[in-house]
Amino acid sequence: MALTKNRAVLAWIDKQIELTQPEQVVWIDGTEEQLEALRVQACSTGELHKLNQEKLPGCYLHRSDPHDVARVEGRTFICCKKKENAGPTNNWMDPDEMYAKLHALYRGSMQGKTMYVIPYSMGVVGSPFAKYGFELTDSIYVVLNMAIMTRVGQSVLDALGDSDDFIKGLHAKADLNPEERYIVQFPEDNTIMSINSGYGGNVLQGKKCFALRIASYLGEQEGWMAEHMLILGVQNPQGEVRYISGAFPSACGKTNLAMLIPPEGYQKDGWKAWCVGDDIAWIRVGEDGRLWAMNPECGFFGVAPGTNADSNPNALASTQQGTIFTNVALNLEDNTVWWEKMDHNPPKNALDWLGNPWNADTASTHAAHPNSRFTAPAKNCPCISPEFENPHGVPLSAIIFGGRRARTAPLVYQSRDWQHGVFVGSIMASETTAAATGAVGVVRRDPMAMLPFCGYHMGDYWHHWLNMGDKIEHKPKIFNVNWFRTDEEGHFMWPGFGDNLRVLEWILKRAFDEVDAKETEIGYLPYPEDINVKDLDISDQVLESLLSVDQALWKQEAANIREFYQGFNGKVPKELWEELTKLEQNLEQA
Ligand code: OXD
Ligand code: MN
Secondary structure, eight states: OOSOOOHHHHHHHHHHHHHHOOSEEEEOOOOHHHHHHHHHHHHHHTSSEEOOTTTSTTOEEEOOOTTOOSOOGGGEEEOOSSGGGTOTTSBOOOHHHHHHHHHHHHTTTTTTSEEEEEEEEESSTTOTTOEEEEEEESOHHHHHHHHHHSEESHHHHHHHTTOOOOEEEEEEOTTOOGGGOEEEEEGGGTEEEEESOOSHHHHOTIIIIIIIIIHHHHHHHHTOEEESEEEEEEEOTTSOEEEEEEEOOTTSOHHHHHTOOOOHHHHHHTOEEEEEESSOEEEEEOTTSSEEEEOOOSEEEEEOTTOOTTTOHHHHHHTTSSOEEESOEEETTTTEEEOTTSOSOOOSSEEOTTSOEEOTTTOOSOSSOTTOEEEEEGGGOTTBOTTTTOTTOEEEEEEEEEOOOSSSSOSEEEOSSHHHHHHHHHTOEEEOOOOTTOOOOOEEEOGGGOTTTOSSOHHHHHHHHHHHHHHOSSOOEEEEEOTTOBOTTSOBSSOOGGGHHHHHHHHHHHHTTOSOOEEOSSSEEOOGGGSOOTTOOOOHHHHHHHTOOOHHHHHHHHHHHHHHHHTTTTOSOHHHHHHHHHHHHHHHHO
16 A cells, blocks of 8 residues: 555656556555565565574575676666766766667566565655655565665655655666666656666665766755765864765775774774765755765665675674675575685685585685675664764765875875865776786776766766855865875785774864975875874885875876866866866976
């Protein structure tokens, strides 16, 4: 039975029922009883496997189709009326054409199946900054994951009332045909449609589809920002918490930074780090003229391999209850899970992510898929911020951009001002991991880490960033970090992980004008003595090298940026061209 009288909602759902023809329709009310019944049902069909409930209470394993294990950027579309509004970094198709194509695929696709209606909220329900959506799906896996990642159920319907301001999402597994797999956003219609996939990033629509692609477009229309950023609170020994948001391309340790554990010496002195968000930030100007960030999600959809008690004990702890694992290995010895680098004790009697027998002593393949995931409730995280449920979010003092660069970017530098900071974000890049020779890899630019997630033209998005700067009275300072600088032999020069707090300390001091800095061609850099290296085994020479700017490499970099900007059909804001010219001039004069 429908759980709302909202006419706009009911009329839209009726249309989707007519299209997909499910045998029955079940509304998700968000109660534990209903979710538990769905878990039982999913276990009875093999969709979920119940893990050892003593060791991993409330935890389940799911294996997706072997051809459906990752986001598919090539099949992800932004369908707005004018092609030029999607820009050169998005796939585009005319909305009418796409609707026709999709309707043909969805027609009758739920025959004999159940359609679940998931009302969900991005943000704390009832918060003035929350946004509401529906995902109609034929997948129990999607229901159970959405119930971890977002706030679902009756409370969302009550908060929505009879408003027609909601995101319309339709998902059908259909026959999982990769050739007909589509992840489609219609930003002008508040609509998301995904079909022929059952993998998280494609079908948990609250995450990338809504909270980034649709929301970035809404943010531009409404004067706020949806960013692919973690949110972290750093508490100093005086007990003051200062907040940072940070954007990183994949494989740059974003989840680790979001859940950072301070080095021992810092802990002794009273430093703490608090996770507000690990992936997405919705950011607005507050009445006080500061920038406020909130995490629209309430779970972590993290990459499992590499997560362990050393790399990220907080993430590992988050997965110990109420978690759904996808495509990890099943340890048959005790009915628990295992993935590469989880511990030094790989199982000898296991099933790999495909469900085939796997023995660490003889195996030549991965036990877990490299993109295997955990979907874990954020409230499990030992360092979850006390402000996590604050409907207003937290005030930002600094924004950091990062990437993986072997040589070019120093450990940290600060932009001169907001406009220069937007430039720094727009040129974000990572290099394909270099071999032990230290050879510089291929540079992939990923502006603000939004390349696959910006719901409109990237040039317009940069304009929006610049415009936001005009509205913020107390602007956060903008920085760039690079934990991945390597020496001649290709070894990392900076220890990373918890020791990154040493860099954050400098960043936050700069944000509050508490430390001086050296002006260079690319921005402000720390004086080496201002980075606290107490208890670290790092020579003055290495630190100096981490904080140096290689002129020749930056000249190459500037030329590469010029080429990159040229690919945006004349839509790069003039302010960013100015910044590039300034960089080139600084390098010439140096
Ligand atoms: C993610 C991603 O899974 O950015 O968060 O790809
Ligand atoms: Mn992400």
